[in-house]
Amino acid sequence: MIGTLRRTGLVAAAWLVMSAAAAGVTPAAAEPAPDAHYSAADYTAGSWAAHAAGKADGLVMVRGLKKLVADYKTRAADKYTGASWAPFAEALAKADGVAADAAATAPEVAAAKTALVTAAGNLVAAEEGTFQTITNDVFWNDTSGNPIYSQGGGVFKFGDTYYWYGVHYSGAELYRANPTRKYDGDVSFVSIPVYSSKDLVNWKFENRVATRATSLAGGATLGQAGWVGRLGVSYNENTGKYVLVTQVYLPSLGGDGNGVLFLQGDSPTDTFDYAYYQNQVVNSPTTGTGDQTVFTDDDGKDYLIFSNRSGRSRAFVAKLRESDSLRIEPAVQIGSNSSGREGNAMFKLDGKYYHAASDLHGWNTSVTHVIESTSGNIQGAYTGEYTLAGTEMDYSHVTQTGFFVTVKGTKQNTVIFAGDRWADFAWNGIGYNQWMPVTRTGARPQFHSVSQWQFNATTGAWRVGQNNNYILNPDFQADRVTVSTLTGWTNTGGSVTNVSPGANGSRFALQLGSGSAGVRQQITVPAGTYTLSAYAKTAGSVSGAQVSVTDAGGATRTLDIPSSSGWTRRELPGIPLASGPATVTVRTSGGTLTVDGLGLVRTSGGTPTGQRHEAETAPAVCQGTIDANWAGFSGSGFCNADNATGAYAQFTVNASAAGTTALGIRFANGGSAARTANLVVNGSTVATLSFESTGAWSTWVTKPANVPLNAGTNTIRLDPTTAAGLPNLDYLDLGTAV
Numbered sequence: 001m002i003g004t005l006r007r008t009g010l011v012a013a014a015w016l017v018m019s020a021a022a023a024g025v026t027p028a029a030a031e032p033a034p035d036a037h038y039s040a041a042d043y044t045a046g047s048w049a050a051h052a053a054g055k056a057d058g059l060v061m062v063r064g065l066k067k068l069v070a071d072y073k074t075r076a077a078d079k080y081t082g083a084s085w086a087p088f089a090e091a092l093a094k095a096d097g098v099a100a101d102a103a104a105t106a107p108e109v110a111a112a113k114t115a116l117v118t119a120a121g122n123l124v125a126a127e128e129g130t131f132q133t134i135t136n137d138v139f140w141n142d143t144s145g146n147p148i149y150s151q152g153g154g155v156f157k158f159g160d161t162y163y164w165y166g167v168h169y170s171g172a173e174l175y176r177a178n179p180t181r182k183y184d185g186d187v188s189f190v191s192i193p194v195y196s197s198k199d200l201v202n203w204k205f206e207n208r209v210a211t212r213a214t215s216l217a218g219g220a221t222l223g224q225a226g227w228v229g230r231l232g233v234s235y236n237e238n239t240g241k242y243v244l245v246t247q248v249y250l251p252s253l254g255g256d257g258n259g260v261l262f263l264q265g266d267s268p269t270d271t272f273d274y275a276y277y278q279n280q281v282v283n284s285p286t287t288g289t290g291d292q293t294v295f296t297d298d299d300g301k302d303y304l305i306f307s308n309r310s311g312r313s314r315a316f317v318a319k320l321r322e323s324d325s326l327r328i329e330p331a332v333q334i335g336s337n338s339s340g341r342e343g344n345a346m347f348k349l350d351g352k353y354y355h356a357a358s359d360l361h362g363w364n365t366s367v368t369h370v371i372e373s374t375s376g377n378i379q380g381a382y383t384g385e386y387t388l389a390g391t392e393m394d395y396s397h398v399t400q401t402g403f404f405v406t407v408k409g410t411k412q413n414t415v416i417f418a419g420d421r422w423a424d425f426a427w428n429g430i431g432y433n434q435w436m437p438v439t440r441t442g443a444r445p446q447f448h449s450v451s452q453w454q455f456n457a458t459t460g461a462w463r464v465g466q467n468n469n470y471i472l473n474p475d476f477q478a479d480r481v482t483v484s485t486l487t488g489w490t491n492t493g494g495s496v497t498n499v500s501p502g503a504n505g506s507r508f509a510l511q512l513g514s515g516s517a518g519v520r521q522q523i524t525v526p527a528g529t530y531t532l533s534a535y536a537k538t539a540g541s542v543s544g545a546q547v548s549v550t551d552a553g554g555a556t557r558t559l560d561i562p563s564s565s566g567w568t569r570r571e572l573p574g575i576p577l578a579s580g581p582a583t584v585t586v587r588t589s590g591g592t593l594t595v596d597g598l599g600l601v602r603t604s605g606g607t608p609t610g611q612r613h614e615a616e617t618a619p620a621v622c623q624g625t626i627d628a629n630w631a632g633f634s635g636s637g638f639c640n641a642d643n644a645t646g647a648y649a650q651f652t653v654n655a656s657a658a659g660t661t662a663l664g665i666r667f668a669n670g671g672s673a674a675r676t677a678n679l680v681v682n683g684s685t686v687a688t689l690s691f692e693s694t695g696a697w698s699t700w701v702t703k704p705a706n707v708p709l710n711a712g713t714n715t716i717r718l719d720p721t722t723a724a725g726l727p728n729l730d731y732l733d734l735g736t737a738v
C-alpha cells in the first residue's frame, strides 16, 4: 500500500541510471521494444518518433499514466475532505500534463505516477462509508455476475483502489459446476485475472493481466508452465511499474525450473509482460519457494514472505529489490518448524508484524500458526509459534491461510484473513474464498470464524451478519480424512465418525452409533431468538436422536430427529438464547444418526426476509389445486399438483448475486412410492430429485438441493418425470446452508 511518498531520493537515483543508459551502460529498467500489444499511443510522441526513426533507445511508455489519469479524473471533490483533495488535485493536474507531454522522460513519468497514486492513497472520504456484507461458504461472483476465479493471490491497495490478483485454475470451474465431485490436482493454469474494488466486497473484473499466451524468456509461454501460483503485486516508485511476483515451474526458464517469475505492467490493470525469472533466493536451502505471498509495509517497501520449497521448515522474509522490484534479495529467516509450514503470509496490526502459516497439508485446511515480531523490524526477531485464537475449532473456517488485507480504518484497524478453500478441488466445502475478520482484542490477535459478516472499509468497523451460522464446522468438512473425533466437536461417548457422502452429495457428515453416542461443541452467542436446524437421516431402530442447544442460563431446547432413511431437514425455530457460552449437542440413544449442515442462526432483530417462498403465493405457479386438507403445512395451503407429467410447480426467486445457492423443498408424499421430478432453473434442468414416501400426507419433510442462480429474478420449477406427478409441495426455502 502506498501510504506516504517514499524513496524520493531513489527517483533521482533511477534518473541517473537512465542517464547512464545513454552512455552505453545497461539500464535497470529499459523499456523493451514494443510488441504486438503496444502502439504509438502507449508512448510519448517524442520517444515514439525517435524509435520510428531507428534510434535504438529511449522509448518512454505513458500508457499506464494516461490510464490512471483518466480513472482519477472521475473522482469528485465533494466526496473527500478538502485537506486531502487539494494535494490530490495538484498531483492529478501535474500527471495530466506529463501524460500529454511529448518530451516527458521516463523518470518524469514514473515520478508523476508515484505522486498521483500517493495523493490518491491519502484521500480521506468525507463520509463514513457503508457496511457491505461478506458471505462465506458460497461461490463468489464479480459485479457483473460472473464467477470470481482467484486463488493463491493477494489484494493490494494502489492509490484509492484495492486490486485483487489471483490464479484462475481449470479445476475451479469444474468443481463450481459440480461440487459433489472432487477435482484433485487439476491446477491447469487458465489466467491471472485482476478485479478492483473500493469496499473490498464488490469486485469489478478489470482484465486478465496474464494468460497462457503470455510470452516468457526464450520463446516460452506461461501456458507451458507446470505450475503457476502464489502471487502478489507491488508498485515500484522508481520505475512507476507494477510488478507481479509468482511461483512458476518451467524448466526452460533455467536452473531446475522452480523459481520466481516477475511480470511487469504499466498500470494495475495492464496486460503484464515478462520481466525476469529467478531460480534461487540467496539463503534459502532450496531453489524456488515453498508457498509465498507479497507483503507491502506501511512505508511502501515490498517483501516476499515464503518458506523453502523442499521441506518448508524455514520461514523467510526477503526484500524486493528497491530500484525496480525485479529481484528477490537475500532472505532473512524469521522462524522454523521441522514439521514444515505453508500458506505463508504476513499481516501488520497495531504496529506488530504477524507471520501466519498452515500445516503442511497439501490443499487442505489447518489451524493457523503465528509468530509475531518482538521489535519494529520485519526482518528482526520473532516469538515462538502459537495457534491463532479462533482457528482451532474449524481449521480457520475450513481454509488454508491465503493472504491478509490490513485495513486502516478511520475508527479501527481490521485485518481480513483471506482463507483459501481452493483446497476444494479437494473437497472441503462450497466456495473458494472465505474471508474472516482478525482483530486484536487482547495481547494477541483473534480470528473470528463467521459465515457472514458486514464490513465498512472506510471506518474499518465490522459486525456479525444477520445470517451468520454460530455453529463451527457445521458441515463436518474440516477434517480431510475419516476420524473418530471431529474438529471442533467433543465426543460424549459411543461410536463417532465422519462419513461420506454428506447431505448435499459432497463429503462428510457426522455419524453417531449404532447405539448410544454423542458429541458436543461450545460456542458463544449473543442474546436473541434463534433457529436450530440440521439435515438428518437415520438407520436401525432410532431412539432419543436429537440436536439440542443449552444456553448460558442452563435452558435446553431440543430438536428431536424422527426416523427417516433419506436426508431430511429438521428445524426448531423461535429458540430464545441468553448471551454467552452455549453448548450444542448431537446425540442418539439407539440406532444410527447421521447429521449434516447444522445451523444456529439468529432470527431476532430482523428475520431474513424473502427467503421462504410458499407454493400457494403468487408469483408461484401450481399446475393443480391449492389445498389445505392435510395438516402441518405452513402459510395458507400447499400445492397439490395434478397427477400427470407436465403438472409442474414453479417458484420465482430473487438473488442479490449470481452463484450456487442451497435450497430446501418442503413436501409430503403419502403414497408408497417415491415420486421423481426434474429441478429446472431458468429453463435448464439442473438435477432430478426423488421425493421419497413420507408415510402420510400430513408428514412434511424438506429436501435439500443446490441451484445455480443468476443475479436478479430466477425461476425454479419442479417438473414431474412420471404420470404419478409431484408430491404435495409446501414451500421452497432459499439460501439454507447445506
Ligand code: GCU
Pocket: 627, 630, 640, 641, 643, 671, 697, 725, 726, 727, 728
Ligand atoms: C391424495 C391426497 C392429495 C395428493 C394426492 C396425490 O389425493 O389427498 O393431497 O396430492 O393423493 O397422490 O397426489
Ligand code: CA
Pocket: 624, 640, 641, 642, 643, 725, 726, 727, 728
Ligand atoms: Ca397430487
